[in-house]
Amino acid sequence: MTHSSTVGPTRVPSGLPSGRSTGARLRAYLRLAKAGMIDYYLSLVVVWSLLPEQPLNGPVSATLAALLLGQMCLVAAAVAFDDVTGYRDGSDATNYGPDAPARKLARKPLLAGTLHESNAVRFARGALVAGALCWATAVCTAPWRPAWAVLGLAAAAVVIPQYSWGLRLSYRGFQEVFLAAVGWAFVLPSYGLLTGRITGLAVVEAFLFGLGPLLFGVYSNTHDIAGDRAVRRPTAACVLSSRGNTVFVGALCLLETAVIVAAAPLGIAPWWFPLVLLPVTVTRAVQFTVGMVRGDVLRARLTGIRAHRLLVVALVTANLLGAGTA
Template structure:
């Protein structure tokens, strides 16, 4: 019996539904797209309300969604083939929502997922080219960074399989940073120290909640040959690594305020985030990894709100 036949439930047809493709694209996970709200808030007040600004941000949003759809589609195919998704989701379907893995759940075939992923990869690349072509500014570093983000996303678990080669954590933070800096630079022609601080704070959010996923998935990832910090070190060492990354984010907030890269009041605005970070760290240390992950996801979304407030206030402050 093939692996695909083994996981397909009775009565499941071979025809994918729109809902199954939406689950394959992980449309319910929108955290990387929230960076565009931060970009909008960081713009000069006069530029925020220009129709061209909204048009470029909307086109960028579509490009990001389509590229992520390709990335997670290929990731699901790879996880299905090597058995890591069945190992990581099958034993805890109630909490991990097995339906979000349509190949393992049997609601899509591997061929359907591959066609979807390749189509999304081509469309996403074309959309990002359109974003660059439509932008009022095209600094070379931003164009190169945009291309690197697209290429790395498509090869996250496919091609070079960078998430299997020990670069997953770096990718998770890097994509968030890139997808904040690139649209800002395309709209303004450059960047600033405060924008860079906000980009790193935004990008570190998906990395931090990804670390809890890696903690939970360490055994299945290790069996599949996926290299993450969680698969290379002991559980205690990985907890310390998560703590170090959490403290690093808090230190960035304090350091940016102390050195003048951020306004003097920035650290105070970010205090709710600091509280949430310490809360999920404590819960994770006590062993409830999936609850800590949920709080970390909410903390990232709170981060976006706080960064938007800080950007708007900073722009209004003489």
């Protein structure tokens, strides 16, 4: 949900989208919604793999579908509001100005002229309402409705769109917590609706899943220090020294590794759990070396995205193996 942000004095003039084809407008809205950003949606694959015997009966399938649609709508609302904010404060105009390659500019429909600002705001509001309705449907179809899961889902529906709109949480020092908390909120309440309980393993896997987007987001923030300072977005990379930021990112990596390793001796996960997740730990070390030692933060961000997806594969594998040996 982050965007490079360096304030510039001018905006790229947006053309009128009225004459564009339906297909072109649809593609513009998909870009506005960041439809290719699937990393948070993988949470439900992890949740499903945690379920006893991984059922896909009517109530479970309906609930998973409603949860997924709700996630997609709420994330679409958050990133659309984020694009509107970047357009209004001039930061996106600087980073995606008239000299930017056409493919890069197309990622920002407001700047490319394929959507008006009013289109984006209406889309975000509509997506927010649709997301809330989808999650309300999920609660109705869920096999279980523990109060903590329902309240957690409701809180997430309220907070997620506030990333850079409304409360503007990312502008108030909460960006890093936000990036992780969205992942946590996508796993634990969903698991509660499908099982009616909470387990130590579900908490551990939710925690690890939430760290994934954070551990590629911090590299984006490191790249965007100048721009974030210009629009007063106080990320950790902005408020810490270069060395302090390196220590912060390293501490997050060590925290992830510590949780993976400690889960087995604490009796939360099987003894082989750290072995299944070893490729994630190795990839994370490579990511840190590339980004914080060699200084190639954008490549490290890409490595982080791959590490997160590898984490999902590893967690699902561990859960399926655990179910098979139970």
